Amino acid sequence: MGLPGHHPQDDLLFGYAGGGLREARSLLVATHLAYCPSCRERVAAFEAQCGAWFDETPSVSADGHLDAILERLHGRLGAEPRASVPPPRPRPATAEAVPEPLRSWLDGPVRDRVWTAMVPGVWVSSWSRGTGGSLARLLRMAPGVTVPAHRHEAAEMLLVLEGAFRDEYGRFRLGDLIQYEPGSDHHATGDEAGECICLLLVEGEVVFLDEPGPTA
Ligand SMILES: [Zn+2]
Structure with a gap:
């Protein structure tokens, strides 16, 4: 991990996309996404990537690499329960209000x-x-x-x-x-x-x- 920046690092966005973050982490990421179009795009890309992996599973399995793929997914997403935080929505119009969720x-x-x-x-x-x-x-x-x-x-x-x-x-x-x-x-x-x-x-x-x- 490098120096702190202004956006979540990719492992955090990836975990969010896969639904594998703990509740409090998921809440912070979801709230950031309400403010940040570029991170919303990255999450969408990660979600597409996760979907593509699952689509590829049968052929990967035939090649005997399924365990490796699952291990990779498990390692990246962690063994924690899926978060129940709903997806972000656009930030509210008034500056005083915080965004959903x-x-x-x-x-x-x-x-x-x-x-x-x-x-x-x-x-x-x-x-x-x-x-x-x-x-x-x-x-x-x-x-x-x-x-x-x-x-x-x-x-x-x-x-x-x-x-x-x-x-x-x-x-x-x-x-x-x-x-x-x-x-x-x-x-x-x-x-x-x-x-x-x-x-x-x-x-x-x-x-x-x-x-x-x-x-x-
Ligand atoms: Zn961001």
């Missing part, structure tokens, strides 16, 4: 949540969707406030729903999806112009890097 899942305005302060000026919603160790939540940053440098044991993703933020890798705006590699360190600072609200995927423990050690 997220809008239905939130069942109310984005800010209408119970928020828990992570650090001063940064809040995480009690609202969450997902299962087990893979949860989507909302992250809210006050203007100009920084989420201190931290490390995730597993994957982290952010999808910008309002405002913008910047980190070591760039500046991210409405609809951008950022994937952080497991074990990587990063911070995030909201734009001065206004609050930044993101859909956040967390799949492991978060370790803040400047936490003081235990006192004697």
Whole structure:
């Protein structure tokens, strides 16, 4: 995996196309697709590719390569249950509203949540969707406030729903999806112009890097 970009990487789009992503991951990808025509095209291409593979199966089987194909599919799609997230729809006309399918899942305005302060000026919603160790939540940053440098044991993703933020890798705006590699360190600072609200995927423990050690 390379540096974080503004779009989901191909393995994530491929997993989405095959219906093999966990629920929370699928929700982030589906929401990004509502904002991003180019990723919608890539998903459509992957779906066509998956269909072509299945069409080829009889002849492949005759050649004795079916197991290899299934192994490849299994490896790429993972063994996780199929997600129940509905497909994306075009983003709404009003800038304040979030696109489907997220809008239905939130069942109310984005800010209408119970928020828990992570650090001063940064809040995480009690609202969450997902299962087990893979949860989507909302992250809210006050203007100009920084989420201190931290490390995730597993994957982290952010999808910008309002405002913008910047980190070591760039500046991210409405609809951008950022994937952080497991074990990587990063911070995030909201734009001065206004609050930044993101859909956040967390799949492991978060370790803040400047936490003081235990006192004697
Ligand atoms: Zn995209």
